[in-house]
Amino acid sequence: MKKLLIILIILLLPGCYNYKELKDLSIVYSFSIDKKENEYILYVNTIKPGEEKNKIITNTGKGKTIMASARNINNSLDLNLLNSNLEYVLISKEIIKNDLNEVIDYLSRDTRLPFNFLIVTTDDNIDTINNYLTKTSLENLLKISSNKNGYTYLLDFKTLLHNYLSKEKETVYPTVNIEKDKITIGNLIYFNNKEEIKLSKEEALSFNIISNNIKNNLITIKCGNKYFSLEALKSKSKIKNNNLKTYIETKLVSYECDYDLNNINTIKLLENLASKEIKDNLYYTINNMKKDYIATKIKNIETNIKITKEGTLRGDLL
Amino acid sequence: MEKIVNKLYKLKETSPDLMIKKIKVNLFSYLYVASFETITSSDKINDFILKYISSKRIINTKKDIKNFIPSINYVDINKDETINYLLNGFTIIIYKNEVIAFETRADLDRGIASPQSEPSLRGPKEAFIENYQKNIGLIRKRIKSEKLIIDELNIGNKSKTKIGIIYLKNNNLASKVKEKINNINIDSIVDINYIKDFIDKDNHTLFPTVLYTEKADDAARFLLNNRVILISENSPSIAVLPTYFMDYFISSEDFYHKKFFSSFMRFIRFMAFILSITLPSFFISIINYDPEMIPFPLLINFSSQRINSPFPLIIEAFLLMITFELLYEGDSKTPEGRGTSLSVLGALVLGESSVKAGLISPIMVIVVSISSIASLIFTYHDIQGVIRFYRYFLMIISSLFGIIGLIIGIELLLLDISSITLFNKPYISSNLSLIKKEDK
Incomplete structure (x- = not known):
């Protein structure tokens, strides 16, 4: 009985230490x-709960080190911070170029931070972006755009850390900009020896195909003078022995x-057209990258686009 | 004769309902008829006794009296037993030195009604009443077998209440139960619930080990499962023993539905048991110690609800719980006609106004209501006591020690429940049929 009591007391000792009142947390x-x-x-x-719904309050801290700036925030705070629900971290380009090391160190050192928040950068001033946060939910913007369009992707902290530590991979960053009084998605960028390189929309799509980030993205292909659009259903890319193999299952959503x-052969023709165009795009992108991303050693590219009968536009005709 | 009559007249001084009639049967001798008006049927006395005695001429012997009074139960009794028989509703005739007791008991009970505390939608709606004989009749009606055995004992030094032990033949538990009941030393037994503590003295647990029911079909079901049933005089419910944990999750109505739905209902009952015990404590420990676990939109929602409440979460929970207990107790004691005003007061005035006044956050109201509703769905009320106790216990321990406290509390609950043994069988046994193969 005594032993049991001692065990119980030891187990219960850590208890009250962690007590928090929800209303004392920000x-x-x-x-x-x-x-x-x-x-x-x-x-x-x-986020300040209560009176105004989802009112975002920005607290600022300055310091010689990032830790010092974090501590200085407490000068203007009346509540404790609850970091566990951090959605994203917006990092300026200057920091990515020069001080990424310190930022990664700070973000990975704090155990109370989650590991799956997004990383995003901007062409604009960070102050300006912060002013627009109440109007637009930035992480939803990124999620929807990456899911539907394929010109951007979701970079989470885990991937950044992995790329940073492996030294072989250069990280491609999604950007957001202010355009017409709204936060909008910008081009993907990466840095080659502190030189910023922008990916065009086609390059961004190729990058997403190679890195398996394709979800429900739309691919528009030229046929003669006109166009047709495919919506991706499944995508799989594999790099093996310097060969890139890509398989994308799509459905036809727009046809001009x-x-x-x-004609049965038309679908085959469209598949070939799409395969060829995507293949050309991939070659172009890989050759265009100066210090190459993961595609450095890729020599051969094999693309296989399939248009499924199910869900195809005017499927009853096929 | 004089002695007994004098004794009766003396008794009449303190018991005004004792009726003593002195009837002259011939020139020299008298006959006395005595009975308690309150417990005898005056119709029976008039029709079967007085009518004949006054019309016929008694010719001196006891045999004549018996012959005159037809078709009614009678017993020759000792002079010492007179008062005892009188108190049991008999009418006593004293003639010369002989005493005869005629059974003229009045029906002092309500008729068989539908169950009040365990209402059922489907199946028989006969409930036990306060009449011992009728209760046994309700069981015999359902089990027409000579294997149904009824042992009778009188318990209570003052009340001398008749207790019936009913079981099927070859039930090896019966002797143990009888032994336990024989050892009971109590002044009086008003209801069968009085003997609960005497039967289960060895297990120091809060979990119910004796089940009380007022449904006759339930009683028959338990008997056929080789349980022992205790019936007491003047008690509208019967006691079933031994009962195990799972018995409280099975209602007799389950057997009147398709298997699938019955299993589903049992699953729901089990969920309700877990929910009603752990929900408030889980909520408290998550909010106070691990808000990181709550998804972001929900966290904002909770936080905005808690922003204005002045009390810590545990105080809020206790305020609501105690209000609910008061309502619950008040409702059970209120006559039917006034129940509505109580529920309006409870739900609208207390529930809504306390939230509007900023005393209690709405989410706490939801948590407490879910947990309280879940505790109310059990047919057998004894298990509600355990649920309440463990709910409060877990709430306190988790408000002090968070999730770790909650887990330790649940472990203690499991320790408690798994340490009970009833008649050499673990309490949490899932095999509820106590019939052994050879008995079938």
Whole structure:
């Protein structure tokens, strides 16, 4: 009985230490990190529950190190921060170029931070973006766009850390910009020896195909003078012995070409057209990358586009 | 004769309902008729006794009296037993030195009605009443077998209440039960519930080990499962023993539905048991110690609800729980006509206003209501006591120690429940049929 009591007491000792009242906590929504005049600026965007729905309050801290700036935030806070629900971290380009090391160190050191928040950068001033956060939910914007369009993708902290540590891979960053008084998705960028390189829309799509990020994206292909659109259903890319093999299952969603769809051979023709165009795009992208991404050693590319009968536009004709 | 009559007249001084009639049967001798008006049927006395005695001429012997009074149960009794028989509803005739007792008991009970505390939609709606004989009749009606055995004992030094032990032949538990009941030393037994504590003295647990039911079909079902049933005089419910944990999740109505639905209902009952015990404590420990586990939109929602409440979560929970207990107790004691005003007061005034006044956050109201509703779905009410106790226990321990406290509390519950043994069988046994192969 004594032993049992001792075990119970030992087990219960850690208890009260962690007690929190929900109303004394401020829920952190996102971080923005910038550096100006040799000082880190950490913006912590918290959601204030209550009166106004989803009102985002930005608290700012400055310091010589990123940790110092984090501590300085406490000068303007009346609540404790609850970091566990961090959605994304917005990092300025300057930091990616020069001080990525410190930021990754800070983000990976704090055990209370989750590991799956998104990383995003911007062409604009970080201050400006922060002003627009109440209007637009940035992480939803990224999620929807990457799911539907394929010109951007979701970079989470885990991937960034993995790329950073492996030293072989260069990380491609999604960007957001202010356009017409709204936050919109910008081009993907990567850095080659501190030189910023932008990916065009075609290159971004190729990048997403290679890195298996295709979800429900739309691929528009030229047929003569007109176009047809395919919606991706399944995608799989594999790099083996310097060969890139891509298989994409699609459905036809928009069709303006002259070929007769009632003809069985037309679908094969469309598949070949799509395969060829995507293959050309992939070659173009790989050759275009100066310090190459994962595609450095790729020599041969094999693409296989399949148009499924099910769900195809005017499927009854086929 | 004089002695007994004097004794009766003395008794009449303190019991005004004792009726003593002195009837002159011939020139020299008298006959006395005595009975308690309150427990005898005056119709029976008039029709079967007085009518004949006054019309016929008694010719001196006891035999004549018996002959005059036809078709009614009678017993020759000792003079010492007179008062005992009187108190049991007999009418006593004293003639010379002989005493005869005629059974003229009145029906002092309500008729067989439908069950009040265990209402059922389907199946028989006969419930036990306060009449011992009728209760046995309700069981015999369902089990027409000579193997149904009824042992009778009188318990209670003052009340001398008749207790019936009913079981099927070859039930090896019966002797143990009889022994336990024989050892009971109590002044009076008003209801069968009085003997609960005497039967299960060895297990120091809060879980119910004796089941009380007022449904006759339930009683027959348990008997056929080789349980022992205790019936007491003046008690509208019977006791079934031994009962195991799973018995409280099975209702007799389950057998009147398709298997699939019955199993589903049992699953729901089990879920309700877990939910009603752990939900408030789980909520408290998550909110106070591990808000990281809550998804982001939900966290914002909870946080905005808690922003204005002045009390810590545990105080809020206790305020609501105690209000609910008061309502529950008040409702059970309120006559039917006034129940509605109580529920309006409870639901609208207390529930809504306390939230509007900012005393309690709405989410806490939801949590407490779910947990309380879940505890109400059990047919057998004894298990509700355990649920309440463990709910409060877990709430306190998890408000102090968070999730770790909750887990330890649940472990203690499991320890409690798994340490009970009833008649050499573990309490959490799932094999509920106590019939052994050779008995079939």
